Amino acid sequence: MRSKYTYDESGVTFFYYALTVLSLVVAPATVYMLFGKKNSDAGAKPKTPKVRARIPKKKSATPNLKLGLILAGWALIFLLSYKVKTTEVMEAK
Numbered sequence: 010m011r012s013k014y015t016y017d018e019s020g021v022t023f024f025y026y027a028l029t030v031l032s033l034v035v036a037p038a039t040v041y042m043l044f045g046k047k048n049s050d051a052g053a054k055p056k057t058p059k060v061r062a063r064i065p066k067k068k069s070a071t072p073n074l075k076l077g078l079i080l081a082g083w084a085l086i087f088l089l090s091y092k093v094k095t096t097e098v099m100e101a102k
Contacts, residue, residue, distance in 0.1 A: 021098055028089040035082035042079060 017023075 019099065021096055024089055024093045024096065028086065028093060031082060031086055031089065035079060035086060038075075038082070039079055042075060
């Protein structure tokens, strides 16, 4: 009872694997960024009275970084999808 194994020596299945893993990361991150938790206590009454005016905080670059990473992830998904679509698979005889 010999088993015939076929190995992917050309590396074609790597693109399927990378596309799957990237999709499992980018899609939920996008949904969370669009519909995730908002700062719910922004309009809430403060617990302690203000004694002096606060200095406004500088905006963080974190949302821009997250948006950039998500857009880069979607670009990679489209690139890998194109690569999977156009790659010819040689059938083992």
